[in-house]
Amino acid sequence: MAEIVVVGAGPAGINAAERLCAHGHRVVLVDEGRQAGGQGYRRPSPGLDLDMAALMGTEAGKYEALHARFARLLPQIDYRPQTLVWAVEDRTLHVVQAGVAATLRFDALVLATGAMDKIAPFPGWTLPGVFTLGGAQVALKDQGCLIGRRVAFLGSSPLLALAAAQYRKLGCEIVAIADTTPFASKLAALPALARSPRTLWRGLSYLGGAMLAGVPVLHGVTPVEVVGDGHVEALILRDRRGRGRHFSCDAIALGYGLKPETQLAELAGATLHFDEAFRLWLPQCDADGRAAPGLYLAGDGAAIGGADAAETSGGLAAMALLVDLGSPVDERARLALRRRLARLRGFQKGLAKAFAWPVGQIRALPDDVMLCRCEEVRIGEIRRAMAQQLGPVEINRVKAMTRCGMGRCQGRVCGPALQEIVAGAAGIAGEQAGRLRVQAPVKPIALCVAGEAP
Amino acid sequence: MSRHTADVVIVGGGLIGVWTAFFLARRKQRVVLIEKGVVGAQSSGTNFGNLRLQGRFPGQYPLSLRSQALWEEIEALIGEDCEFAQTGHLYLAYDDEERAKLEGYAQVSESHGLAIERLGPSELRKRWPWLSERAVAATFSARDATANPRLVTPAVARAARALGVSIIENACVTDVARSGDGFAVKTADGGHWNCGTLVNAAGAWAVAIAERFGETAPIVPAGPPQFVTEPFPYLIEPSIQAIDGSVIFRQIPRGNIILAGYPRTVADPVNHRAPVPPAKTLAAMRALARVAPILAQCHVIRVWSGIEGYLPDMIPVIGPSLTMPGLFHAFGFCGHGFQIGPGVGLCLSEMIVDGTTPTPLEPFSIGRFRESVAVSEKFRKEFDGA
Numbered sequence: 001m002a003e004i005v006v007v008g009a010g011p012a013g014i015n016a017a018e019r020l021c022a023h024g025h026r027v028v029l030v031d032e033g034r035q036a037g038g039q040g041y042r043r044p045s046p047g048l049d050l051d052m053a054a055l056m057g058t059e060a061g062k063y064e065a066l067h068a069r070f071a072r073l074l075p076q077i078d079y080r081p082q083t084l085v086w087a088v089e090d091r092t093l094h095v096v097q098a099g100v101a102a103t104l105r106f107d108a109l110v111l112a113t114g115a116m117d118k119i120a121p122f123p124g125w126t127l128p129g130v131f132t133l134g135g136a137q138v139a140l141k142d143q144g145c146l147i148g149r150r151v152a153f154l155g156s157s158p159l160l161a162l163a164a165a166q167y168r169k170l171g172c173e174i175v176a177i178a179d180t181t182p183f184a185s186k187l188a189a190l191p192a193l194a195r196s197p198r199t200l201w202r203g204l205s206y207l208g209g210a211m212l213a214g215v216p217v218l219h220g221v222t223p224v225e226v227v228g229d230g231h232v233e234a235l236i237l238r239d240r241r242g243r244g245r246h247f248s249c250d251a252i253a254l255g256y257g258l259k260p261e262t263q264l265a266e267l268a269g270a271t272l273h274f275d276e277a278f279r280l281w282l283p284q285c286d287a288d289g290r291a292a293p294g295l296y297l298a299g300d301g302a303a304i305g306g307a308d309a310a311e312t313s314g315g316l317a318a319m320a321l322l323v324d325l326g327s328p329v330d331e332r333a334r335l336a337l338r339r340r341l342a343r344l345r346g347f348q349k350g351l352a353k354a355f356a357w358p359v360g361q362i363r364a365l366p367d368d369v370m371l372c373r374c375e376e377v378r379i380g381e382i383r384r385a386m387a388q389q390l391g392p393v394e395i396n397r398v399k400a401m402t403r404c405g406m407g408r409c410q411g412r413v414c415g416p417a418l419q420e421i422v423a424g425a426a427g428i429a430g431e432q433a434g435r436l437r438v439q440a441p442v443k444p445i446a447l448c449v450a451g452e453a454p
Numbered sequence: 455m456s457r458h459t460a461d462v463v464i465v466g467g468g469l470i471g472v473w474t475a476f477f478l479a480r481r482k483q484r485v486v487l488i489e490k491g492v493v494g495a496q497s498s499g500t501n502f503g504n505l506r507l508q509g510r511f512p513g514q515y516p517l518s519l520r521s522q523a524l525w526e527e528i529e530a531l532i533g534e535d536c537e538f539a540q541t542g543h544l545y546l547a548y549d550d551e552e553r554a555k556l557e558g559y560a561q562v563s564e565s566h567g568l569a570i571e572r573l574g575p576s577e578l579r580k581r582w583p584w585l586s587e588r589a590v591a592a593t594f595s596a597r598d599a600t601a602n603p604r605l606v607t608p609a610v611a612r613a614a615r616a617l618g619v620s621i622i623e624n625a626c627v628t629d630v631a632r633s634g635d636g637f638a639v640k641t642a643d644g645g646h647w648n649c650g651t652l653v654n655a656a657g658a659w660a661v662a663i664a665e666r667f668g669e670t671a672p673i674v675p676a677g678p679p680q681f682v683t684e685p686f687p688y689l690i691e692p693s694i695q696a697i698d699g700s701v702i703f704r705q706i707p708r709g710n711i712i713l714a715g716y717p718r719t720v721a722d723p724v725n726h727r728a729p730v731p732p733a734k735t736l737a738a739m740r741a742l743a744r745v746a747p748i749l750a751q752c753h754v755i756r757v758w759s760g761i762e763g764y765l766p767d768m769i770p771v772i773g774p775s776l777t778m779p780g781l782f783h784a785f786g787f788c789g790h791g792f793q794i795g796p797g798v799g800l801c802l803s804e805m806i807v808d809g810t811t812p813t814p815l816e817p818f819s820i821g822r823f824r825e826s827v828a829v830s831e832k833f834r835k836e837f838d839g840a
Contacts, residue, residue: 087732094732101736389612390493390621397492400499400604408684408755440732444684444753450739 001026002325003105005093007085007264008112010038011307012299014070015314016110016321021076023327028078028104030085030095036070038114038299039134040307042141043067050144055166058202062307087440088267091294094440101449108294108325110317111265112310113301115258118280120155120180120362120417124226125254126373133255137163146172148251152235153177154223155255156355161206163253164215174215175247177207178237180256180358182220192350195343199306218245222361226252256357259416260301263442268295274431277352278304279359280416281435287338288320289313296321304352309344312337362417363424371421372414374407379421386425393426395419395434408444411436459648460486460620462806463639465627465663466655467493469603469791470784472610472621473799474653476532479617481807486647487611487619488639490626494607496657497791500728500760502680502702502714504693505599505793506543507568509559511769513817514794515566520813521797525599528796532613536605541704542692543598544582546589546745552697553591560593570595584689584748600693600704603792627656630666636780651806653782658723658763660771660785664820667778671771671786671823676837677721677728677759678714678789681738683752685709694745699835701741711752713742716836718789721761728759764788764837766829772798772818774805782806783820789836 002025006017009031017027035043041063044050053060080097087094093104117132124130131139131147133155139145140163150173153160157179164174193200211217220240227234235252237245262283266272269292270283282303285291289298296317299310316337319329367380385391385401392398395405395418404418405411411418415436422433462478464471467489475487505525510518529535547553560570571594578585578592615621622645629640636650654663658675690705703713715738721728735757743750765771765786775781782805784798791798797813804811 087735089732094736389615390608390623392492394492397495401608406756408753410756439730439757441735441754441757444755445739446751446753447683447739447743448750450736450743452740 002107004028004108004110004321005030005104005106006110006112007031007093008038008114008299008301009033009036009070009079009081010112010114010299010310011041011066012310012314012317013038013110013112014066014073015311016112016298016318017077018069018073019315019318020321021073023322026078028080030080030083030093030104032082032084034082036079036081037067038310039138041066042138044144045142048144050141052141054169055141057165059307084443084445085264086442086445088264089440096445096449099449100451101445108296108321109268110296110298110314110321111268111301112299112314113261113264115260115300115304116412117254118256118259118357118416119254119413120256120358121369121371121414122223122225122365123369124228126370127226127228127232128230129228129232129250130226130252130254133157133159133163133253136253137166140166140170146170147253148232148249149173150175150249151251151253152247152249153253154235156180156358157255157257158203158351158355159255159257160253161203161210164210165206168210168213168215174210174213175249176216176218176235177210178218178221178235179355180221180223180361181354181356182240185356186219186354189350189354193347193354195350196347199347221245257352257355258300258304260304262301263438265291265295265297265301266438267440267442268292270295270297272435274435277349279357279430287316287342289317290320303345303348305341305345305348309341309348312341312344316341357416359420359430362420365421371417372404372407374409375403377402377404382418382421383425386422393422393428393433395422396437398422399436405436410442457646457648458486460484461649462486462651462653463488463637463647463649464653464655465630465639466657466660466785467607467611467621467623468496468498468655468657469494469607469610469795470787470798471653471655472607472614473796474655474784474802475619475621475799476610476614476617477799477803478806479614479619481803483807485614485619486622486649487614488622488625488627488641488645490624490659492623493611493621494604496760497678497762497789498607498760498795499604500680500758501603501678501762501789501792502712503600503603503792504543504702504704505601506693507598507793508543508545508563508570508593508595509697510790511817512562513814514769515562516813517794517797517801517815519566520800521794522597522599524796524800525601525793528601532610534605534609536609537602537706538599539601540597540599542594542596544692544694545593546694546696547591548588548696548698549590556591556593556697563595568595568597584746586745586747588744594692598693627663630663632778651780651782653784653802653806655784657785658721658761660763660783664775664783667775667781669775669777669820671820672766672827673763673786674765674837675721675723675761676718676764677730677761678718679730679734679738679757679759681713681715681735681754681757683711683713683749684755686711686749686752690746696741696745701738701745703742703745711742711749713738715741718764718836719759720837721759723761726761728761730757730759762787762789762791764833766833767822767827768830768832770818771820772801773815773820776819776821
């Protein structure tokens with residue numbers, strides 16, 4: 001029987017594993033998290049009494065359903081939580097499990113690796129008290145903690161309003177929800193967004209709730225600076241009319257939508273292409289998630305689509321795998337899933353246009369802004385390195401000369417902004433700047449995990 | 455098709471090519487350097503960055519020492535310091551057999567005027583208290599140094615360009631041929647140069663040029679796997695190497711520890727791939743933790759490699775072609791070209807301009823491959839799949 005490994009225990013991975021098990025396959029489900037659920041359906045730490053039904057709001061039913069399904073699935077699979085996959089080579093995963101390096105062979109691999117926050121730097125963004133939006137939600141769902149008492153939400157993402165609503169529910173004062181994209185761009189994207197009226201309505205209701213509660217909701221802002229003496233004290237913006245705005249706060253949640261975790265897919269043989277709507281390098285797959293022989297991608301790691309799309313794409317990837325193994329699948333069900341996925345991802349593409357990545361703002365950032373916090377590289381260092389004789393124009397070469405993207409996160413945080421800075425300084429399209437190549441380990445691994453020498 | 459003339463055309467924009475261009479330009483030669491990608495992209499830019507004088511091939515010491523003198527004045531030479539730092543090199547032995555080998559290397563080094571310190575277990579622990587008890591003996595050479603390989607080649611290329619060298623990147627040489635009493639060089643994008651002298655510094659791709667003129671060498675393209683950790687409080691000043699070949703590492707003042715592991719990995723020069731297999735990453739991590747247990751919790755964050763040429767006797771080819779007057783080879787640096795790079799460039803410039811160099815280069819002649827060449831123990835040990 002084929003060895004099947006699914007990486008990621010969010011809605012995509014769980015759904016894929018469930019469907020494969022239902023066809024009698026043995027599945028190993030590997031997850032970096034301590035508990036299943038992924039980021040969106042994350043469970044609180046054991047022993048923590050958190051009202052998840054209230055926190056999840058309209059999504060509470062789906063949250064409960066997914067965890068109930070996982071509980072039923074658990075006895076049928078080889079589930080390995082807290083397991084980091086750090087390399088893929090020749091149909092073998094290299095993992096670190098319980099502090100020890102090990103390998104896991106596979107014939108077919110389903111990657112449901114999810115996504116992380118996409119971040120744009122601006123002056124002061126490395127000051128303690130500035131969190132990513134996803135980080136702010138992890139603090140909430142995993143630990144029941146707020147990142148501050150008076151929080152500003154900044155960036156360009158529908159999740160700003162969602163997270164702000166969750167924070168407000170737990171007693172946090174929301175000082176502002178500030179979006180860099182002009183309101184007109186959002187109106188222009190409405191036809192695409194109307195393909196998922198329920199989700200659109202949910203997003204609008206979060207915003208409406210915030211406005212009714214008197215939270216300032218701003219569109220078309222330009223982030224100016226985070227000020228504070230050793231910790232966030234205020235967020236300074238320019239509003240759409242160019243007026244300076246000052247928001248006293250003790251924390252900022254920063255998010256520009258999501259960025260797929262594509263490292264393992266690339267190591268496993270997926271080809272990446274630059275997507276103009278998301279302005280990200282995304283893996284190439286067919287409609288069902290096939291990315292290379294024996295490699296299937298699902299969830300936000302394949303294409304940003306949100307929890308419902310993740311679940312749907314997990315089912316499709318499992319079906320594709322079953323078909324490739326010679327098992328018959330229900331073609332009508334498959335077509336329905338494809339239609340549903342196309343609709344959900346189309347909606348996300350609309351969102352990407354409505355909540356645009358602020359290319360112009362990033363390219364115009366001043367020289368003294370920190371771009372790579374791991375290696376402490378400022379934007380001016382990139383521009384100066386590129387401007388000198390025989391200076392680099394390709395992004396990996398820029399990394400080699402400046403150390404930008406060379407640190408602990410390996411460009412996972414600074415990569416998208418670096419891409420714009422390089423393209424801007426070279427006067428070329430984003431795609432032409434190239435793509436930071438991946439190398440294993442995809443995340444840092446301690447020397448001691450390698451064990452004693454034989 | 456555009457036609458140009460030059461005194462010297464250099465094929466290959468690695469460390470050897472750019473240093474040769476630099477020294478030729480200082481001797482008023484009109485030089486064109488042609489690189490298929492960008493300067494310093496392969497092993498010249500991705501190596502470990504050691505300027506090691508201990509444990510070299512004995513016949514190479516005159517060249518090595520001449521080269522080190524150039525490194526020691528790099529900022530005055532090219533205007534950039536390239537993170538050159540004279541941090542010394544500590545060579546470790548784990549048992550008596552290795553101690554004897556160390557002593558042999560030390561004596562060779564001393565016969566060429568180097569100062570080598572010998573250290574026993576108690577002195578080792580006193581000076582480097584974090585060293586594992588496994589190390590029973592060591593030699594230390596204070597003159598050994600390091601530099602940042604990512605920075606050096608472009609910096610030398612800039613200095614050469616400032617002296618008038620024409621540096622052409624992203625131009626693949628498609629043909630080299632005899633033309634009159636010189637050479638005609640063509641590139642894929644339609645460039646065409648005539649020159650009196652041709653320098654073959656094309657690294658792992660150099661044999662194709664040699665073979666155009668009836669010479670060859672059994673080159674193996676490979677990549678030296680390199681690794682780096684997250685920053686750790688700065689405490690390791692010298693480069694440290696286990697003589698068993700399991701690991702060499704150094705720390706940069708920023709705190710990151712750079713390590714290289716063996717064996718080397720055969721690379722694919724056609725698709726430009728020099729992989730670092732995960733098993734080698736783990737082996738290098740084990741080897742480092744063995745020498746410096748204090749680093750056990752330190753994380754490896756990144757690996758890299760680049761393609762370079764290896765020869766079975768682990769000695770480079772440097773010097774004139776034996777079949778074609780005006781052609782000079784400098785390739786196959788087998789993982790130790792970084793230290794001798796400036797010296798090779800200087801010697802080649804002397805041979806080209808003066809017809810001779812005071813540094814003995816006979817051991818590096820391409821002529822040795824006319825006979826069957828002994829495969830070195832190092833080559834056997836440091837390669838897999840070769």
